[in-house]
Amino acid sequence: MAIRVVKVARPEKMSFGESVYLLEIVKGLGVTMRHFLRNMARQENIPTIEYPEVRRVMPARFRGCHRLMKRPGGAPRCVACYMCATACPAKCITIVAGESPDPKIEKYPVRFDIDMLRCVFCGQCVEACPVDAIRMDTGWYTMPENTREKLIYTIDMLLEK
Amino acid sequence: MSPLFDLAVAVARIAVFISFCLGLVVILTWVERKGAAYIQDRRGPNRARILGLTLGGIFHPLADAIKFLFKEDFIPDGAHRLFYQMAPMFALAPAIMTMAVIPFGPPVTIAGHQIPLQIADLNVGILYLFAISGMTVYGVVLAGWASNSKYPLLGGLRSSAQMLSYEVSMGLSVVGILMVFQSVQLSEIARGQGELLFGILPKWGVFVQPLGFILFLTALYAEANRTPFDLPEGESELVAGYHTEYGSFKFSMFMMAEYIHMVVGSAVLVTLFFGGWQFPYLADAGFAFPGGVSFAVPAWAVLSLRIGSFVVKTVFFCWVYVWVRWTIPRFRYDQVMRLGWKVMLPLALINIFVTGLVLLLIDKGI
Secondary structure (H helix, E strand, O other), X not given: OXXXXXXXXXXXXXXXXXXXXXXXHHHHHHHHHHHHHHHHHOHHHOOOOOOOOOOOOOOOOOOOOOEEOEXXXXXXXXXXXXXXXXXXXXXXXXXXXXXXXXXXXXXXXXXXXXXXXXOOOOOHHHHHOOOOOEEOOOOOOOOOOOOOHHHEEOHHHHHHO | OOHHHHHHHHHHHHHHHHHHHHHHHXXXXXXXXXXXXXXXXXXXXXXXXXXXXXXXXXXXXHHHHHHHHOOOOOOOOOXXXXXHHHHHHHHHHHHHHHHHHOOOEEEEEEOOEEEEEOOOOOOOHHHHHHHXXXXXXXXXXXXXXXXXXXXXXXXXXXXHHHHHHHHHXXXXXXXXXXXXXXXXXXXXXXXXXXXEEOOOEEOOHHHHXXXXXXXXXXXXXXXXXXXXXXXXXXXXXXXXXXXXXXXXXXXXXXXXXXXXXXXXXXXXXXHHHOOOOOOOOEOOOEXXXXXXXXXXXXXXXXXHHHHHHHHHHHHHHHHHHHHHHOOOOOOOHHHHHHHHHXXXXXXXXXXXXXXXXXXXXXXXXX
């Protein structure tokens, strides 16, 4: 690739009034005072989102925290096939399978833990699932916690979301 | 006049003026954070609450103080233990001491004694002011050197060079005021500004010495290490400058010193250039407007108007410090030095020359 010369538009030479600097300072003070008074008068126009109380609405395809889907009866839709755990590049899904009481279903997950500290939110588990049991459509990222144990989401927590 | 009465008056004055200063410092830290937020379209502090009230974050200075008190008071390895601990005191003490010569109001008469509303009415007021405020650089340099760390050292060195060069223009910019009011005593200067200029304007320093005012204001910002001259703590280059290695209450002493500097600096500015405690067109007996209109005001109202005007002016200039900080970006170091030596110093000398010439011509009756 040839080297291109980019001509940056430099401001022209400062006029005398600008180089004295005082008038420009006063103008700048005017700008900041305008912002100050405007924000004092109309606080609702400040664009800050006050996070824990107000949450930003995430776009529809945002990959957020996982949730497990339920069958009409309330049992987990998951069939404990280990596809998601196998697809997971971060190895953050731990599944322990058990025999399902329902004769039509072979297995169900006794344990289904997601270590949110290791999850990279890639969505591979959602892609891999054959029965659409796991989704990442909660629209929110991991909440901060003060211990590591609280960030290992168990099957009950995932079903509730 | 009993010595006990004198002592009581002295202690009361010191207590009132110091608590005014410190109270203003507390409010200023909040004003700075909130003002900065509103200028930058943010919300600013609004979380600390007492009994469910936030009141726009007014409790944040209290939370800050408690936080600083409970932090670990450490001394880094390799720091000079004595100087490291002395530096915050050296920063804070001169800042408070300069308050002593500021007149808060005209002398009041209580029980037959005339009491100046000033901790010490020194006849060398201005010289004392410069002598003490010149000492503040020790705190910064000591902190920089004693920390045994690169960035604080650079900050301290910058600060010493900057403060020394601006001390010169600051001193020279005030000479014009001293010539006009023919005194170095601050109470005399404040009293002299009660007269009228050409019969319409109050004879405030800013009207007789506009150039001197601009130079003094600039030098004051440089002396207090405030933006646009906060080179000693340029975060982008020096982490936090001279107080990088300080934590807990030692750090907060540096912060307090900075804000007390702002308060005292504003008070000095008001005393020298904005009439001190003078209220425009208010004489001892009452208002006397230029058009010949005048009406009497009781003595207590005159006194409270005058003290109030001093306080309001001081608070306004404290706000200007904050306002300027969030408007003007920091200078580069060579620009600071160039401005100090090549622009401010010649202008201050020209100002003295022109003032002297005009005073001479007036004296000769031309």
